[in-house]
Amino acid sequence: IVLTQSPATLSLSPGERATLSCRASLSVSSYLAWYQQKPGQAPRLLIYDASNRAPGSPARFSGSGSGTDFTLTISSLEPEDFAVYYCQQRHNGRFTFGPGTKVDIK
Amino acid sequence: QVQLVQSGAEVKRPGASVKVSCKASGYTFTSYDMNWVRQAPGQGLEWMGWMNPNSGQTDLAQRFQGRVTMTRNTSITTAYLEVSNLRSGDTAVYYCARGNWDNWFDPWGQGTLVTVSS
Numbered sequence: 001i002v003l004t005q006s007p008a009t010l011s012l013s014p015g016e017r018a019t020l021s022c023r024a025s026l027s028v029s030s031y032l033a034w035y036q037q038k039p040g041q042a043p044r045l046l047i048y049d050a051s052n053r054a055p056g057s058p059a060r061f062s063g064s065g066s067g068t069d070f071t072l073t074i075s076s077l078e079p080e081d082f083a084v085y086y087c088q089q090r091h092n093g094r095f096t097f098g099p100g101t102k103v104d105i106k
Numbered sequence: 107q108v109q110l111v112q113s114g115a116e117v118k119r120p121g122a123s124v125k126v127s128c129k130a131s132g133y134t135f136t137s138y139d140m141n142w143v144r145q146a147p148g149q150g151l152e153w154m155g156w157m158n159p160n161s162g163q164t165d166l167a168q169r170f171q172g173r174v175t176m177t178r179n180t181s182i183t184t185a186y187l188e189v190s191n192l193r194s195g196d197t198a199v200y201y202c203a204r205g206n207w208d209n210w211f212d213p214w215g216q217g218t219l220v221t222v223s224s
Contacts, residue, residue: 033210035151042201042214043143043151054212086151090209093165095141097151 001026001091003098011106018074020101022087027067031090034063034072037100038083046085047072077103108132110202110215117221123190126218128202135183136160139205142176142187144198145217152198156205157185192222 002025012018022032030050035043045054047063050070060075074081082105087098113127128140142154155166157176164176175188185202200218203211 035211037151042217043203043211044214045206045210045212048206048208048210054210088151088153088211093156094167095153097143097153099150 001028001089001096003087003089003096005087005098005101007101009102009104011104012077013106014077014079016077018077018103020072020085022070022098024068024089028089028091030066032070033088035086035088036083037086043086108213110204110213112202112215112218115219117223118192120193120222120224122192123188124192124220125186125188126200128185128215130183130185136180139209140185141203141205141211143201143203146198159185194222196220197222
């Protein structure tokens with residue numbers, strides 16, 4: 001299963017709303033997660049099973065979707081949210097990641 | 107707290123092998139799968155496979171079958187990733203990541219940079 005993410009780069013200002021998209025080549029039901037990665041750091045789990053916030057994830061992060069189309073929304077960008085975001089799917093015990101969306105400061 | 111601590115950076119010649127370790131603490135090592143993910147410089151994340159630390163069973167992504175081995179030592183709660191016949195395209199940061207209660211990756215190790223260069 002191939003995941004595509006759009007846009008590749010999202011340039012926004014602090015306080016703005018960010019909407020990131022992830023599309024799967026086949027249905028993955030709700031088996032989709034989102035990770036945040038900052039430069040020089042390991043990725044961190046944000047959202048799992050499409051819409052559940054991981055422990056410690058701020059409430060401004062939300063996920064939605066099922067089947068093939070998914071969205072990660074950051075309701076109001078904080079300075080620490082500028083990073084790369086990856087979606088990941090799980091199917092038959094195997095995983096793939098999307099290519100990532102970079103959210104940078106406008 | 108749950109923590110994964112990986113071994114240090116490595117520099118290898120093409121054709122050599124590398125073994126990366128991932129020391130787990132703060133939870134029952136044999137109760138959660140361990141995954142390995144790599145990230146080439148400036149690139150995205152690539153899942154390599156998972157291992158069940160209890161049974162030793164592994165499942166590798168197709169492109170890594172035959173060249174990658176995942177093992178563990180339960181007495182010291184450490185997982186290992188070995189990549190053989192290294193080539194320049196294997197230059198990457200290698201991460202271990204625990205599969206949580208729902209099989210998603212949380213937490214991750216800090217990463218180990220493996221550089222393959224002649």
